[in-house]
């Protein structure tokens with residue numbers, strides 16, 4: 090199978106899913122000359138951040154669609170097919186981000202064997218307005234075209250993403266395409282990941298010393314375990330950095346656990362002062378110190394650079410020349426995709442810079458000094474490898490904690506953003522049409538999102554039901570519906586203690602400093618201790634500078650996902666008990682006098698991301 094990359098967040102997920110069905114696949118840029126694709130039995134065109142109707146449309150060779158090979162276009166790929174064959178694609182009146190119910194035609198070979206009603210993951214702003222001649226509509230979500238096909242040409246397009254877990258019939262649809270439409274057989278043997286990783290490490294760093302950055306998370310635990318297997322353990326130096334943005338007691342616990350992993354050399358760097366006080370230069374611009382920053386990308390870049398400065402210092406204390414020394418980190422595929430790394434895709438947008446893919450890291454990679462054993466894997470694959478390596482289950486299944494730590498859970502703000510009265514009126518009008526019992530308002534705090542494979546940095550909306558108990562389906566519908574209807578909101582949070590809302594909301598400045606970090610750390614510990622249960626994949630607290638009589642509110646973020654590329658919040662009353670959430674709310678009100686509102690994030694990814702930044 091040839092997968093043509095149009096810059097989608099999930100291009101690599103397509104490749105993975107195809108391989109999991111035991112079909113070999115290769116990824117090429119969308120502009121690849123069609124002659125190079127002749128040997129393949131099928132072509133998949135990925136999604137992507139561009140739009141086919143404007144000058145940013147990606148270049149492709151039209152002969153690609155004349156090869157006589159079956160083609161499946163996904164999202165941008167479907168829009169490309171429709172336009173190519175004479176149909177029309179325009180910006181949609183209604184966008185679709187998140188889980189969406191569609192009705193499929195089981196008569197279309199792609200949907201063979203499926204029930205008509207299906208839930209799928211959408212992430213698009215553009216839409217088919219005129220179907221290309223010769224094509225038929227094979228699925229709809231209301232008035233939006235959700236799939237098209239040309240029976241004679243064997244060309245198919247889906248507006249949704251069959252490759253991600255949130256598309257319930259995704260595997261069945263891909264199986265139909267690969268096996269029934271392309272006539273492939275599942276005969277491909279998955280590679281022995283551990284063996285390949287060990288070989289690669291030996292090729293690079295055989296008898297040399299390697300510094301490995303260990304956070305306590307599963308990714309770096311796997312990196313360290315692979316290094317210990319591949320090299321003389323005496324040459325592996327593990328460095329754990331406490332940047333002052335770790336969770337409660339985390340560095341102590343992590344270092345205890347790491348000692349038990351068989352590491353001969355473990356160095357703990359207490360570097361909070363470096364992270365809080367350093368100033369960096371990026372492209373001639375001075376950034377920092379962290380305690381003055383409000384821009385989420387500046388925070389991420391600064392933290393990433395300081396990480397490497399601290400590693401350099403550690404190398405020097407070991408009498409190593411840092412510019413000649415190998416160092417390893419547990420980078421995963423999504424870190425690189427979301428950072429817009431050009432080695433992963435030439436067309437993908439930067440959603441946000443991961444700390445492990447900032448400029449200084451990219452330069453070291455070019456010199457061949459960085460070892461990234463997990464480079465090609467998603468989170469669930471790393472967990473599988475961890476178990477196969479015999480890593481303790483508590484680490485193999487550990488919830489992720491981002492490298493920049495609590496810094497990306499603090500909604501730093503200089504209180505200069507404003508919501509216009511037109512924007513507020515638009516929200517009120519939409520909510521009145523949805524259900525007058527729910528009050529929703531936009532607040533001038535921006536969070537990061539991923540919409541149609543593009544980055545968004547839009548306002549948060551707060552919602553609550555007047556005089557009614559929380560009804561999850563309604564609340565989740567607001568979380569999905571509102572970002573689809575306005576282009577200035579990408580995240581919705583439900584107010585769990587709505588009785589506090591007895592005056593106008595105020596937004597205040599908020600910066601990272603030891604006190605604000607301590608407050609968030611304590612809140613986070615409380616939230617995690619209460620909600621860290623299955624089926625939640627990750628849970629944490631976010632600190633917001635908004636309130637009625639007090640300066641702060643807290644948001645509870647839960648996410649259910651496998652690969653962390655898409656996910657949905659845990660449903661209150663279904664995935665988690667109402668009573669547990671109510672108890673947690675009461676505890677926060679009782680024990681945290683600085684906190685006004687207790688919020689619950691009801692947005693999936695997309696349109697929001699897991700972290701708020």
Ligand SMILES: Nc1ncnc2c1ncn2[C@@H]1O[C@H](COP(=O)(O)OP(=O)(O)OP(=O)(O)O)[C@@H](O)[C@H]1O
Pocket residue numbers: 301302303304305306307308309310328329330331332417418419420421424445487488489490491492
């Ligand atoms: N506090 C830290 N000290 C040393 N290295 C770190 C620290 N935080 C992150 N890193 C490095 O950055 C890499 C990427 O961080 P990331 O959080 O994605 O991975 P992880 O912490 O190993 O696993 P998880 O994502 O499950 O938390 C880590 O694998 C590790 O190599």
Ligand SMILES: O=c1[nH]c(=O)c2[nH+]cn([C@@H]3O[C@H](COP(=O)(O)O)[C@@H](O)[C@H]3O)c2[nH]1
Pocket residue numbers: 424427442443444445489490491492493497627653694697698699700701
């Ligand atoms: O190592 C990391 N460095 C980062 O900069 C970073 N940002 C987000 N995350 C984690 O990645 C997963 C997906 O999160 P997002 O939807 O916010 O991208 C979630 O599990 C996040 O916690 C990070 N991990």
Ligand SMILES: NC(=O)CC[C@H](N)C(=O)O
Pocket residue numbers: 097135136137138139140163164165166212213214215216540541542
């Ligand atoms: N995910 C995608 O492929 C999105 C395609 C296009 N950018 C849109 O918003 O419709």
Ligand SMILES: [Mg+2]
Pocket residue numbers: 304306489490491492
């Ligand atoms: Mg981590």
